[in-house]
Amino acid sequence: MVEPKNKKNEVGFLDEHANKGFENVSAEDFSIPFLKILQPLSSQLDEDAPEFIKSAKSGMFFNTVTERLYGRTVQLIPLRYKKVWLEWLPERGGLVGKHEPGAIKVNKDKFTKWISENGNIIAEHHNFYCLVANHFDEGPIVFSLTSTGNRHAKNWNTQIMMTRLPSGNRAPFFSSIWELETVKNKNDAGSWYMIGDKKTMVKRVRFVSQIEFTEQVLPNRESLDSLKELDYTQIEDNRDITPQKAGVDSDGNSAPY
Numbered sequence: 375m376v377e378p379k380n381k382k383n384e385v386g387f388l389d390e391h392a393n394k395g396f397e398n399v400s401a402e403d404f405s406i407p408f409l410k411i412l413q414p415l416s417s418q419l420d421e422d423a424p425e426f427i428k429s430a431k432s433g434m435f436f437n438t439v440t441e442r443l444y445g446r447t448v449q450l451i452p453l454r455y456k457k458v459w460l461e462w463l464p465e466r467g468g469l470v471g472k473h474e475p476g477a478i479k480v481n482k483d484k485f486t487k488w489i490s491e492n493g494n495i496i497a498e499h500h501n502f503y504c505l506v507a508n509h510f511d512e513g514p515i516v517f518s519l520t521s522t523g524n525r526h527a528k529n530w531n532t533q534i535m536m537t538r539l540p541s542g543n544r545a546p547f548f549s550s551i552w553e554l555e556t557v558k559n560k561n562d563a564g565s566w567y568m569i570g571d572k573k574t575m576v577k578r579v580r581f582v583s584q585i586e587f588t589e590q591v592l593p594n595r596e597s598l599d600s601l602k603e604l605d606y607t608q609i610e611d612n613r614d615i616t617p618q619k620a621g622v623d624s625d626g627n628s629a630p631y
Contacts, residue, residue, distance in 0.1 A: 407439035408608045411544045433556040433567040438608040440545040449507035452550050453595045462495045498528030510590045529574040551579040
C-alpha cells in the first residue's frame with residue numbers, strides 16, 4: 375500500500391532501508407488475496423456483521439485481504455491460470471480437499487451438483503492469478519470462477535488465446551490488461567452478480583507497457599513459483615452464489631456446484 379504524497383517527507387529516512395528485512399520471506403509466507411464479487415447476502419453488506427463495510431454494494435469487486443472495493447468494473451492483468459476441483463462438505467460445510475481435475479470419481483448428473491463417492495460436493499474452480507492495474511502494490515490476487523462463472527472463464531481464456539501481437543504471433547498469456555464488469559443475473563429463485571449473463575463482460579483494453587512488463591508482470595509471475603497453497607476459506611461464503619430452482623440456472627444449464 376502506498377502512503378499519500380504528503381507523508382513522504384515524514385518517513386523519507388526509511389528510504390535507505392527500502393526492501394530490507396524480507397530475506398526469509400517467500401510467496402508461501404503470504405496470504406494471497408482473492409478477488410470476490412460481493413453478492414446481496416455477502417457479510418460485507420450486513421450491518422450486523424463484523425465484516426460490514428458501509429460503502430459496499432452488491433456487484434462490487436472486493437479484495438479479501440486489503441478489503442479494498444474496486445467498484446463494478448476492474449482491470450486485471452492475468453499472470454497464470456489453473457483449474458482445480460475443491461471438495462466441500464454438504465450443507466455449506468467446510469473445505470475438505472483439493473484435487474486435480476479428473477483425479478477422483480464424481481457423479482455428474484446434469485440436474486444435480488457434482489457429488490463424490492463419499493457424498494461430498496465437488497466444485498470446479500477456474501483460478502486466474504492476476505495483478506490489478508493501477509494497484510500493483512497489492513501484488514498478485516486470485517479471481518476464482520465456478521458455478522455459472524465456468525463458461526465466462528472459458529470465454530475469457532478463449533479471448534486471451536486469440537490475442538495476437540502486431541507480428542501475427544500469439545501474444546503471451548500475461549501480455550494484456552483486461553476489463554471485467556459485473557452484471558445482475560436473475561432466475562425464478564433470486565438474483566446474483568457475475569461477469570456477464572448471456573454475454574461475458576470481459577474486454578481487452580491494451581497491451582502492457584514495457585515498464586509494466588519488466589517491473590510488475592515478470593517479477594510477480596516469478597513470485598508465484600514458490601506458492602504452494604491458496605487459502606480457499608476466503609471465498610467459502612461466496613462459493614454457491616446462484617439461487618437455484620429445480621437444479622437449473624438462468625440459462626437452463628445444470629445447477630452450480
